[in-house]
Amino acid sequence: MQESVNVFALSGSLRQGSYNSAALRACQSLAPAGMKIEIGSIADVPLYNADVQAQGFPDVVQGLAARIQAADALLFATPEYNYSVPGTLKNAIDWLSRLPQSPFAGKPAAIIGASMGPVGTGRAQYHLRQIGVYLDLRFLNRPEVLIGSAHERFDTEGRLTHEPTREFLGKFLLALRDWVAWHRR
Numbered sequence: 001m002q003e004s005v006n007v008f009a010l011s012g013s014l015r016q017g018s019y020n021s022a023a024l025r026a027c028q029s030l031a032p033a034g035m036k037i038e039i040g041s042i043a044d045v046p047l048y049n050a051d052v053q054a055q056g057f058p059d060v061v062q063g064l065a066a067r068i069q070a071a072d073a074l075l076f077a078t079p080e081y082n083y084s085v086p087g088t089l090k091n092a093i094d095w096l097s098r099l100p101q102s103p104f105a106g107k108p109a110a111i112i113g114a115s116m117g118p119v120g121t122g123r124a125q126y127h128l129r130q131i132g133v134y135l136d137l138r139f140l141n142r143p144e145v146l147i148g149s150a151h152e153r154f155d156t157e158g159r160l161t162h163e164p165t166r167e168f169l170g171k172f173l174l175a176l177r178d179w180v181a182w183h184r185r
């Protein structure tokens with residue numbers, strides 16, 4: 001029988017019509033048997049401030065940490081801003097990384113990304129991978145999901161209509177399921 005795999009996902013984009021958030025919703029609908037994907041939000045994470053931290057971690061940060069800890073894997077969908085990850089996503093990661101018990105250490109994780117340009121967030125994804133080294137996130141290496149020309153692959157309702165991309169995402173999710181299973185062993 002297929003073991004269950006619970007994935008917690010975060011989009012680095014806050015905008016309503018985000019291609020990256022849409023890509024996560026596509027993952028939800030394409031998830032293989034046994035895999036459940038919940039999408040969280042970084043929208044309410046305040047700007048990191050060590051003085052605020054000294055008064056106690058914000059509830060939103062603690063809530064995100066608990067959901068990451070409870071999940072079998074963490075899935076990021078990152079936009080590319082100026083060849084890197086958006087500050088909003090980095091800020092959320094920075095908060096979470098300061099918790100006494102890091103939710104990231106040893107956690108299986110994966111990255112997808114969508115942009116309108118041809119590179120499909122590749123440069124941002126490599127920055128996120130680098131950040132993950134210090135956090136001890138265990139990122140899946142392959143396949144890399146670089147969704148370029150996003151405006152041609154999603155419709156105006158945010159549905160992923162490009163069939164080859166849907167198939168590729170399906171394969172990626174199977175690889176993520178195997179990655180979690182490998183870590184369990």
Ligand SMILES: Cc1cc2nc3c(=O)[nH]c(=O)nc-3n(C[C@H](O)[C@H](O)[C@H](O)COP(=O)(O)O)c2cc1C
Binds near residue numbers: 082
């Ligand atoms: C501040 C900023 C910087 C950007 N820099 C890049 C970039 O370096 N490379 C790229 O492909 N797209 C870049 N873009 C365009 C984004 O890829 C595009 O806005 C994309 O739709 C953002 O993802 P979202 O749809 O999930 O919000 C940038 C957009 C913004 C707002």
